[in-house]
Amino acid sequence: MTAPSAPVSASGLFLGFLKIGLSGFGGVMPFARRMIVEERRWLTELEFLDVLSLSQFLPGPNIVNVSIVIGRRFGGVGGALAACGGLMLMPLVLVLVLASLYEQFAQVDAVRGACSGVSAAASGLILATALKLARPLKEYAWQVAICAVAFVAIALLRVPLLWLLAALCPVSIAIAWWRRGEANG
Amino acid sequence: MIPPALLELTAQFLLLSMLSIGGANAIIPEIHRRVVDLEHWMTDADFAQLFALSQAAPGPNVLIVSLVGWKVAGVVGGVVAMVAMSGPSSILTYWVAHAWERFRDALWRIAIQRGLAPVTVGLILSSGYVLTRTADESSWVAYGLTGVTLAVSLTSRLHPLWLLGAAGVVGALGWI
Numbered sequence: 001m002t003a004p005s006a007p008v009s010a011s012g013l014f015l016g017f018l019k020i021g022l023s024g025f026g027g028v029m030p031f032a033r034r035m036i037v038e039e040r041r042w043l044t045e046l047e048f049l050d051v052l053s054l055s056q057f058l059p060g061p062n063i064v065n066v067s068i069v070i071g072r073r074f075g076g077v078g079g080a081l082a083a084c085g086g087l088m089l090m091p092l093v094l095v096l097v098l099a100s101l102y103e104q105f106a107q108v109d110a111v112r113g114a115c116s117g118v119s120a121a122a123s124g125l126i127l128a129t130a131l132k133l134a135r136p137l138k139e140y141a142w143q144v145a146i147c148a149v150a151f152v153a154i155a156l157l158r159v160p161l162l163w164l165l166a167a168l169c170p171v172s173i174a175i176a177w178w179r180r181g182e183a184n185g
Numbered sequence: 186m187i188p189p190a191l192l193e194l195t196a197q198f199l200l201l202s203m204l205s206i207g208g209a210n211a212i213i214p215e216i217h218r219r220v221v222d223l224e225h226w227m228t229d230a231d232f233a234q235l236f237a238l239s240q241a242a243p244g245p246n247v248l249i250v251s252l253v254g255w256k257v258a259g260v261v262g263g264v265v266a267m268v269a270m271s272g273p274s275s276i277l278t279y280w281v282a283h284a285w286e287r288f289r290d291a292l293w294r295i296a297i298q299r300g301l302a303p304v305t306v307g308l309i310l311s312s313g314y315v316l317t318r319t320a321d322e323s324s325w326v327a328y329g330l331t332g333v334t335l336a337v338s339l340t341s342r343l344h345p346l347w348l349l350g351a352a353g354v355v356g357a358l359g360w361i
Contacts, residue, residue: 011259021234021243021244021245022243022244023243024243024244024245025240025242025243025244025345025346025349027245027246028243028245029242030200039313045235046264047326050230050285050289052279053298054281054285054289055264055278056207056208056281057294057297057298058206058274058277058278058281059202059203059204059205059206059274059277060202060203060205060208060270060271060273060274060275060277060278061205061208061209061244061245061246061247061270061271061274062208063247064208064245064247064271064274064275065274065275065278068275068278068282069278069282070281073282073292077279080275080279081284084271084275087245088244088245088267088271090186090243090244091242091243091244091245091248092244092248092251092264092267094238094242094243094244095200095238095239095242095244095248095251095252095263096251096255096260096263098238098241098242098350099235099238099252099256099263100254102234102238102279106234109359110357110358110359111357111360112356113356113357113358114353114354114356114357114359114361115234115237115238115353115356115357116233116237116324116327116361117327117330117352117353117354117355117356117357117361118237118240118241118352118353118356119233119234119236119237119240119316119320120320120324120327120328120330120331120334120352120356120361121312121314121318121330121331121334121348121349121351121352121353122236122237122240122320122334123236123312123316123317123320123331123334124208124317124330124332124333124334124335124338124348124351125240125312125334125335125338125345126213126309126312126313126316127310127313127317127331127335128338129210129309129313130306130309130310130312130313131310131335131339132305132339133305133306133309134310137302137303137306137320142303143299143302143303144303145301146303146304146307147303147304147306147307147310148223148307149306149307150190150303150304150306150310150311151307151310151311152309154214154215154307154308154311155214155238155310155314155315156215158218158222160215160218161201161204161212161214161215161218161308162200162204164268165304167305168304169206169300169301170304172300172304173296173297173300173301175300176295176296176297176299176300177292177293177296177300180292180295180296182301184339
C-alpha cells in the first residue's frame with residue numbers, strides 16, 4: 001500500500017463510518033466501497049480491494065476489520081477505535097431499541113407474523129449469498145469436496161465449529177499448497 | 186456481581202471472534218448450537234426472531250451477535266457480546282495489517298486463502314440451511330418465501346430490502 005493521498009482525522013473517520021453503519025441492511029460492504037472509494041476518496045479502488053482481501057482473510061466481522069485497517073492507516077490506534085466505534089454505534093443502538101420495541105409488541109399477531117416473514121426471506125438471502133460464493137469453486141473438485149464436508153459436519157451433524165476448523169482447514173490448505181500450480185482462485 | 190450468563194456469553198464470543206473465518210454469516214450455526222442446543226438460553230423460535238430483527242435493522246450482519254447478548258443479559262449483554270465478538274479479531278487485524286504488504290503475494294498466503302475459501306462457503310451454506318430450518322419450521326408458506334427470495338436474488342439485481350419488506354407484509358397479513 002502506498003502512502004495515503006490526504007490525511008483523514010479521527011472525527012472524519014468516525015463520521016464516515018457512522019454513515020456506512022447506517023447505510024445498509026443485512027450487510028453494508030457495497031455501501032462502504034462506494035463511500036470510501038467514490039465519495040470521500042480515502043482509498044483508490046485497488047487499495048480498497050487490498051483492504052477487503054485482508055479483511056476477508058482474517059477472522060472477525062469483515063466490515064469491522066475494514067474499519068480497523070482504514071482507521072489504523074490514517075490514525076493508528078485512535079483512528080482504528082474512531083472508525084470501528086463510528087461503524088457500530090448507531091446500528092447497535094437502533095437494533096437494541098428495535099428489540100425492546102419488539103418485546104413490547106410481540107403479542108400482536110401481525111408483528112409476530114411480519115417477523116416470521118422477514119426471517120424466512122432473510123434465510124433465503126443467506127442461501128443466495130452462499131450459492132453465489134460457491135460458483136467459482138466448481139472449477140475444482142477438491143474445493144467442492146471440502147465445501148461438502150464442511151456443510152455435512154456443521155449443518156447436518158452439528159459438529160462443534162472449533163473441531164471442524166481444526167480438522168478441515170489444515171487438510172484444505174495442504175491441498176491448495178500441493179496444487180498451487182493451478183490458476184489462482 | 187456479574188451474572189454468570191454474561192461471563193459465559195463473553196467467553197463464547199471471545200472464542201467465536203477468532204473462529205469466524207468468512208465473517209459473521211459463517212458462525213450462525215455455531216451460535217445456534219451454543220445458545221439453543223447447549224445453553225438453552227432461548228428456543229428455536231426466539232433465535233429466528235432475533236435473526237429477523239438483525240436483518241430488519243440497518244447495519245452490518247454481525248448485529249445478530251448483539252441481539253443474542255441482549256436476549257441473554259439485556260442491553261449490557263448486547264453491548265458486551267458485540268465488543269467480545271469484535272475485540273480479538275480486531276486486535277489481530279490491527280497487527281497483521283502492518284505486515285500485510287510483505288506477505289500479500291507470498292505463495293503460502295495464497296494457499297491459505299484458497300484453502301479457506303471452500304470451508305467458508307460450506308459454513309455460510311450451513312448458516313442458510315440452519316436458519317431455514319429454524320425460521321420456517323413446519324410452515325410451507327415460509328419455505329415458499331425462502332425459496333422465492335433465493336430464486337429472485339440469484340436471478341435479479343432487486344435490492345434485498347424489497348424482498349424482506351414483501352415477506353414481512355405476507356407475514357403480517359397472517360398468511361404464514
